[in-house]
Amino acid sequence: MNSLPLPPHRPRRFAALAVASALALMAAGGAAHAQTAAPAESAMVQLIRGLIQSGALAKDAGAALLAQAQTEALAAQQAQRQTAAAAAPGAVKAQAGDVRVPYISETVRGQIRDEIKGEVMAQARAEGWAAPNETPEWTKRIRVEGDVRARSESRFYAGNNSDIEIDWRSLNAGSGYDVNQNSNLALPALLNTRQDRKNLLRARARLGVLADISPRTHAGIRLATGSDDSAVSTTQTLGGGLGKKNIWLDQAWLSYQAADWLKLTAGRFDSPFVASDVLFSGDLNFDGVAARAEHKLAGQDVKLFGTLGLIPLEYSSDSAPSRSRSKLSSQNKWLLGAQLGAQWKINAEHTLRAALAYYDFKNVSGEYSLPCALYAGADGCSTDWSRPVTMQKGNSLMLLRNIALNPLDPASTPQPQYTGLASKFQLLDVNLRWDGKVAGGTDLRVDADYVYNRRYNKTDMWARAPGGIMNNFNGTGGVTQADFRSGGRAYMVQATLGKASPAQRGDWNVLAGYKRIEPDALPDAYNDSTFHGGGTNARGYYVGGAYALDKNTWFGGRWMATREVFGPAHSIDTLQLELNTRF
Numbered sequence: 305m306n307s308l309p310l311p312p313h314r315p316r317r318f319a320a321l322a323v324a325s326a327l328a329l330m331a332a333g334g335a336a337h338a339q340t341a342a343p344a345e346s347a348m349v350q351l352i353r354g355l356i357q358s359g360a361l362a363k364d365a366g367a368a369l370l371a372q373a374q375t376e377a378l379a380a381q382q383a384q385r386q387t388a389a390a391a392a393p394g395a396v397k398a399q400a401g402d403v404r405v406p407y408i409s410e411t412v413r414g415q416i417r418d419e420i421k422g423e424v425m426a427q428a429r430a431e432g433w434a435a436p437n438e439t440p441e442w443t444k445r446i447r448v449e450g451d452v453r454a455r456s457e458s459r460f461y462a463g464n465n466s467d468i469e470i471d472w473r474s475l476n477a478g479s480g481y482d483v484n485q486n487s488n489l490a491l492p493a494l495l496n497t498r499q500d501r502k503n504l505l506r507a508r509a510r511l512g513v514l515a516d517i518s519p520r521t522h523a524g525i526r527l528a529t530g531s532d533d534s535a536v537s538t539t540q541t542l543g544g545g546l547g548k549k550n551i552w553l554d555q556a557w558l559s560y561q562a563a564d565w566l567k568l569t570a571g572r573f574d575s576p577f578v579a580s581d582v583l584f585s586g587d588l589n590f591d592g593v594a595a596r597a598e599h600k601l602a603g604q605d606v607k608l609f610g611t612l613g614l615i616p617l618e619y620s621s622d623s624a625p626s627r628s629r630s631k632l633s634s635q636n637k638w639l640l641g642a643q644l645g646a647q648w649k650i651n652a653e654h655t656l657r658a659a660l661a662y663y664d665f666k667n668v669s670g671e672y673s674l675p676c677a678l679y680a681g682a683d684g685c686s687t688d689w690s691r692p693v694t695m696q697k698g699n700s701l702m703l704l705r706n707i708a709l710n711p712l713d714p715a716s717t718p719q720p721q722y723t724g725l726a727s728k729f730q731l732l733d734v735n736l737r738w739d740g741k742v743a744g745g746t747d748l749r750v751d752a753d754y755v756y757n758r759r760y761n762k763t764d765m766w767a768r769a770p771g772g773i774m775n776n777f778n779g780t781g782g783v784t785q786a787d788f789r790s791g792g793r794a795y796m797v798q799a800t801l802g803k804a805s806p807a808q809r810g811d812w813n814v815l816a817g818y819k820r821i822e823p824d825a826l827p828d829a830y831n832d833s834t835f836h837g838g839g840t841n842a843r844g845y846y847v848g849g850a851y852a853l854d855k856n857t858w859f860g861g862r863w864m865a866t867r868e869v870f871g872p873a874h875s876i877d878t879l880q881l882e883l884n885t886r887f
Contacts, residue, residue: 352370376408447516448887454883456882459500462875469495469497470495471492509528577613632689644661645657660734663730668729700790701774736750736752757825790870796817809855815847819842848860848861856885859884863877863878
């Protein structure tokens with residue numbers, strides 16, 4: 305049998321271990337032959353002396369062991385004589401071939417074992433070879449976690465849906481859409497609204513590494529899939545000729561526990577706010593800095609919490625316009641968030657949580673530009689920066705560019721336009737959750753969320769948009785202020801019966817909910833990307849459920865039936881079937 309080479313001097317230590325093992329076996333044999341006589345002293349003494357002389361045992365440890373062996377041998381002989389004298393005439397006598405083993409007390413065996421173990425461990429530490437069951441210290445401060453999801457998604461569109469739904473994100477991503485019908489007869493990019501999409505196979509994978517730098521300092525990095533750089537989805541559509549899929553930096557953060565009640569986080573991190581996916585998608589991560597405070601009331605089952613967040617949404621380009629000697633001033637977009645809440649453990653079965661938040665989206669609305677002579681070679685217009693960097697659909701949009709006409713041919717002057725958000729956004733959000741038990745101990749969770757945009761004002765929106773508002777009309781063909789339809793409120797309610805997060809085999813849940821999101825209740829860029837295809841101007845119900853097939857592995861499904869709140873007909877039914885696991 306092959307063996308690994310040992311470091312210098314290590315044979316001595318293992319020989320010592322062998323002695324300890326031999327003594328333990330001899331002691332066990334002694335227990336089996338308690339009535340036999342001890343052998344001559346010289347056998348054990350000579351063995352120990354030989355080990356000392358060979359160097360297998362250290363002299364100090366060997367001397368103590370030798371003295372103990374001599375003492376024990378003498379005691380064994382005395383015990384043998386006493387036993388023989390007290391034995392009955394019919395007692396069993398020793399036979400030829402019997403093995404007599406000296407008795408070593410439990411205390412002595414323990415001392416020998418501890419001494420040898422101590423020497424071996426000391427040498428292991430000194431020479432740098434790992435002791436049994438030991439791993440490097442840094443590995444104890446690193447954790448790996450992740451999840452994988454496989455999904456089949458089908459979207460079913462009503463046959464009477466409007467077939468003129470502009471893809472505003474594509475329009476803003478290009479060089480602008482020429483709205484002058486004298487110079488451009490092509491339609492802008494349009495969304496699919498009538499052709500079903502069945503059994504789209506999609507996947508999501510996320511892998512994170514968490515590090516405990518110290519009891520107060522922590523850091524994390526997470527990678528995730530994604531078909532594009534969307535802020536609200538890490539789902540990857542499969543296919544594409546079986547080509548490799550993209551991996552994105554999903555999180556990169558560090559946190560510091562400044563006090564027992566205060567935690568500071570910076571980088572790119574999970575949402576620090578308590579909110580539903582009506583407002584923020586479950587896949588959405590935040591850039592910036594956040595502070596989280598928690599305090600439990602003395603003698604009460606009530607925990608107070610508060611969060612402040614400074615979130616950069618977009619920085620204007622350093623070199624815009626790129627072909628102009630005169631550059632635009634810095635125009636940055638921010639989200640300032642503040643939330644206060646409390647969680648009350650009413651009793652062993654019921655918990656109530658409530659949170660009130662204020663979100664101020666600064667500098668995100670569109671602004672009408674100064675006159676710009678694009679026909680004369682001007683490189684863009686003064687407010688091109690105000691078009692949203694990311695968007696889904698639903699918000700009311702305004703034209704941004706005040707394009708000067710060519711005096712030599714004003715009717716045919718190209719007018720490539722961008723669009724921006726017509727409304728401003730300062731949101732009040734009330735979020736409620738109740739966890740309880742019903743029907744003999746079955747979990748029941750009820751969630752509710754209400755959002756109100758206190759800066760929504762239709763009159764102000766039209767005053768800020770000299771070029772006109774481009775969408776959210778009543779569907780009769782009119783495009784005046786009288787035909788405009790929008791609103792600034794959103795809400796949702798949802799009930800979940802069973803385990804909200806299945807973890808053990810046999811866990812299950814069923815859920816049902818309803819959402820209504822008016823067009824300008826909130827920015828459409830950041831909420832759930834599956835309900836009505838993402839964004840605002842959506843209402844409808846959904847039902848679903850999940851069942852755990854194994855530990856941290858569950859199968860689930862969801863059906864959503866949604867339609868527009870205002871404007872032309874736009875109905876979508878969505879079916880999702882998926883298998884999830886986490887580790």
